[in-house]
Amino acid sequence: MLNKNQIYKTEITGLTSEGNGVCHIDSMAVFVPNTAVGDILNVRIVKVLKKYAFGIVENIITPSSDRITSDCPISLKCGGCMFRHISYEAELKFKHQRVYDAITRIGGIDGSLVGEIIPSDRIMAYRNKAQLPIAYDKNGNITVGFFAQRSHRVISVDNCLLHSEAFNPIIDCFTDFANEYKLTPYDEKSHSGLLRHLYMRHAMETDEIMVCIIINGKKLPHENELCERLIAVENRIKTIVININCDKTNVITGKECRTIFGSGYITDKLCGLSFRISPLSFYQVNRSQAEKLYTIARDFAELKPDETLLDLYCGTGTIGLTMADSVKRLYGVEIIPQAIEDAKINAEINNIKNAEFFCGDASLAAEKLAQQGIKADCIIIDPPRKGCDSTLINTISEKFSPPRVIYISCDPATLARDLKIFNELGYSAFKVIPVDLFPRTGHVETVVLLSHKKPDGHINVKVEFGEGEGKVPLDNIAKRAEEYKPKERVTYKMIKEYIEAKYGFKVHTAYIAEVKRDLGLPMYDAPNAVEELKQPRKHPTAEKVEAIKDALKHFEVI
Numbered sequence: 001m002l003n004k005n006q007i008y009k010t011e012i013t014g015l016t017s018e019g020n021g022v023c024h025i026d027s028m029a030v031f032v033p034n035t036a037v038g039d040i041l042n043v044r045i046v047k048v049l050k051k052y053a054f055g056i057v058e059n060i061i062t063p064s065s066d067r068i069t070s071d072c073p074i075s076l077k078c079g080g081c082m083f084r085h086i087s088y089e090a091e092l093k094f095k096h097q098r099v100y101d102a103i104t105r106i107g108g109i110d111g112s113l114v115g116e117i118i119p120s121d122r123i124m125a126y127r128n129k130a131q132l133p134i135a136y137d138k139n140g141n142i143t144v145g146f147f148a149q150r151s152h153r154v155i156s157v158d159n160c161l162l163h164s165e166a167f168n169p170i171i172d173c174f175t176d177f178a179n180e181y182k183l184t185p186y187d188e189k190s191h192s193g194l195l196r197h198l199y200m201r202h203a204m205e206t207d208e209i210m211v212c213i214i215i216n217g218k219k220l221p222h223e224n225e226l227c228e229r230l231i232a233v234e235n236r237i238k239t240i241v242i243n244i245n246c247d248k249t250n251v252i253t254g255k256e257c258r259t260i261f262g263s264g265y266i267t268d269k270l271c272g273l274s275f276r277i278s279p280l281s282f283y284q285v286n287r288s289q290a291e292k293l294y295t296i297a298r299d300f301a302e303l304k305p306d307e308t309l310l311d312l313y314c315g316t317g318t319i320g321l322t323m324a325d326s327v328k329r330l331y332g333v334e335i336i337p338q339a340i341e342d343a344k345i346n347a348e349i350n351n352i353k354n355a356e357f358f359c360g361d362a363s364l365a366a367e368k369l370a371q372q373g374i375k376a377d378c379i380i381i382d383p384p385r386k387g388c389d390s391t392l393i394n395t396i397s398e399k400f401s402p403p404r405v406i407y408i409s410c411d412p413a414t415l416a417r418d419l420k421i422f423n424e425l426g427y428s429a430f431k432v433i434p435v436d437l438f439p440r441t442g443h444v445e446t447v448v449l450l451s452h453k454k455p456d457g458h459i460n461v462k463v464e465f466g467e468g469e470g471k472v473p474l475d476n477i478a479k480r481a482e483e484y485k486p487k488e489r490v491t492y493k494m495i496k497e498y499i500e501a502k503y504g505f506k507v508h509t510a511y512i513a514e515v516k517r518d519l520g521l522p523m524y525d526a527p528n529a530v531e532e533l534k535q536p537r538k539h540p541t542a543e544k545v546e547a548i549k550d551a552l553k554h555f556e557v558i
């Protein structure tokens with residue numbers, strides 16, 4: 001049995017999906033952050049649980065050959081990077097393995113389909129977006145930074161090595177302004193204070209910069225002066241926007257934006273096309289890697305001039321629009337209204353005439369499109385981390401049955417879960433390519449080509465969609481799509497699977513319900529359910545509570 005505070009000599013033999021080192025002491029798995037495979041070290045045990053324990057590095061006896069010296073003074077504290085202490089080669093190996101493990105263990109898919117990971121050309125200053133929380137530092141001055149690992153404590157950042165260097169003078173200028181005028185940072189607990197986040201975007205190809213200040217209020221004092229000061233330090237700033245978020249939430253942006261300088265958006269170039277990006281629209285954070293990702297997706301799609309392409313979770317339309325020249329018709333679906341507005345304008349500014357975009361939940365919109373008789377030869381899905389729901393997978397398989405589906409994912413675990421459902425419905429994965437869009441962090445993107453096992457099983461009828469003779473009217477789908485209320489479809493099963501895959505233990509439904517209830521989340525229990533308890537109800541352990549909260553965060557429920 002391991003004891004808290006005791007020190008053990010051991011070797012790190014693997015990394016968890018989050019990137020923490022794992023070693024085995026007395027046949028118990030011990031998780032040790034900031035370590036590398038092959039480190040021989042003394043580990044101090046800090047927490048012992050039934051099946052595993054947590055430790056911290058006491059001292060390293062023989063460093064792993066993967067180790068490098070961290071080039072960031074705050075990398076051990078900051079929650080932004082995971083891998084500043086290991087070589088990029090070792091990081092790529094870990095990410096490839098992470099995709100391989102998820103695909104084989106959760107997805108039940110042949111691991112030999114997983115191709116080489118595509119490395120990033122740049123591993124420094126590649127991020128074109130920063131959303132930095134604002135808080136008081138220990139001297140009572142306003143500071144802008146990153147959250148510490150697994151915490152909402154803000155660590156000041158002077159020179160983040162991941163994001164565009166253009167952001168640093170903007171951060172300094174904004175911090176000076178906020179301190180001079182004694183503005184207050186937002187406090188999550190008391191839901192008071194004005195300044196929530198400083199959010200910046202840098203269109204790296206066109207060199208245009210957007211600054212957005214997210215506030216818990218309607219107005220920022222001395223707005224005009226702030227604009228003048230910011231533009232004086234960085235003349236590439238094309239627009240400055242106030243985003244209003246007065247909700248008690250950890251969602252960063254609110255729904256309302258007010259432009260205080262410029263046009264309210266910036267424009268970037270991707271795969272030779274121009275894309276307008278407004279503050280609430282998604283845009284890939286690593287532009288040059290996104291081009292590689294889209295190129296792979298395009299190769300997988302093998303599009304032909306008479307085909308129809310459906311781009312689900314399309315954001316500002318980037319993926320579909322870069323392929324629109326290869327198809328007859330393109331339809332895009334996305335839930336954020338501003339992103340759909342951008343997508344429509346992006347089609348216009350690139351002179352693309354065969355594209356239509358709809359605002360709504362991908363699952364509901366796909367169902368409606370199918371009902372209208374739309375056929376798709378290729379469907380691209382690029383959902384957020386929680387993956388797509390099984391209803392959408394069913395609709396794709398049963399109602400569209402396209403010869404090719406391309407799944408782009410930023411979470412190997414939910415990807416693998418969804419691939420399993422696809423497989424049960426007759427769609428097999430043919431190629432799996434991990435792409436490193438997020439160097440030095442634990443995240444990895446994956447693109448998968450799926451194909452129907454029975455390629456001749458579908459009827460290839462082309463129906464044109466729009467106004468006019470022989471076309472299927474779909475003019476009011478956008479209006480109807482707006483009425484769709486996106487429902488939170490995170491099920492207890494998803495939470496359980498996520499926790500089992502990540503933490504290796506099971507959690508009871510009652511425990512998830514208890515945590516949800518404690519957090520004040522809506523419960524969907526049947527109103528007439530009668531519960532007979534044979535034994536008094538037990539409560540979840542602190543670890544299980546943390547795991548459940550982690551899952552709820554992962555699926556964006558909290």
Ligand code: SAH
Nearest residue numbers: 282313314315334335336361362382383384
């Ligand atoms: N394909 C785009 C965006 C991918 S990010 C690109 O490469 O740039 C995922 C997108 O899915 C986001 O734009 C997000 O707003 C959108 N989204 C999230 N939930 C959705 C849902 N239920 N239905 C449709 N779109 C959704």
